[in-house]
Amino acid sequence: MIYWELFLAFFIPNIIGYGGGPAIIPLIEAEVVGRYDWMTAQTFAETLALGNALPSPIATKMAGYVGYEVAGIGGAFIAVAATVIPTLLLMLGALGLLYRHRDSPRVKRMSQWVRPVIAMMMAWLTLGFLLESLNTSGAIHTLIIGAVAAIALIRFHTHPAFVVIAALIYGGLFLG
């Protein structure tokens, strides 16, 4: 039962999420935090922070860790398999068909039309993180960390790993 839920929780976001791994994050959050309640917003944020600080695809890192948290090694395997295998099989199986339609306006439209919805879910998730942080760390710390992180990431293109490490140090010193 838990394996089936894990499979669905990762299969659905990956089969509808156009735009690569990052597009899938808000869809996974809707399942993992919103629907099944496997994680709190706080632990999901921590997972995402470490995921963004480490290399390799984000969707499989999230799937592997959430699957492991929920149901051990077997859970990790199911969640990763649900992330990787369905679209990979489609790609291998329908290559000729996809090749013919790779420039088709309808196919382009699919990812274009989904994008505003994904953007909206990302905005919703951003707001969720803001409220979570205001609630646990208070407005002043949220503002300081958020502003410094925004300047570092957007203005100076600092590597996400360094920003996460800096936040960890700040949190260890001032939020303990």
Next chain:
Amino acid sequence: MKSRGACWQLFWAFFRVGIFGFGGGPAMIPLVRAEVVTRHHWLTDEEFADVLAIGNTLPGPIATKMPGYIGYRVGGVIGCIAAVIAIILPMIVAMIIMLGIFSRYRDVAWIRGMGQAVVPVVMVMMAQLTWDFFDKSKAALGWLVSIAMAIVAAGLIYWLGIHPGWVIGAILAAALLRPAGKKKAEGPA
């Protein structure tokens, strides 16, 4: 013949991509290209562009579809498995170990403080992604349609509680089935 050597080459090529590729799948494509086209000559430039275009016709992470397909082409089923495992497994293990240690000491005040402090950082990262996706959406659909679709979808998902899978599924079906030519999307019916 699909030799064991080819599978090892695939494994190490995608292992390197997985270790050095930061920023999620789409940001890793240049690294995949460097291994597959420049270093190992498994695909030509045009073939690589085609594989990327085909991968983008499908949903799901791009950084597993490409290694899977290229692995299959170079080394059959074993090659496919070797390439996918090489790119994803090392950092999944790292996540489980690091977060495992972290959550064990969650009761310690300063460890909990560290966890709290990353939330605003993730918020900024998600805001960046939001902007990026909205910007691309605006370029393709115009800001009016983009915002209208976002508002309708928000109402359906967060106000009426409809599962996002149905909303996005309906949009995908409409995009696929609606005759080509016209531009607009009404929200899902």
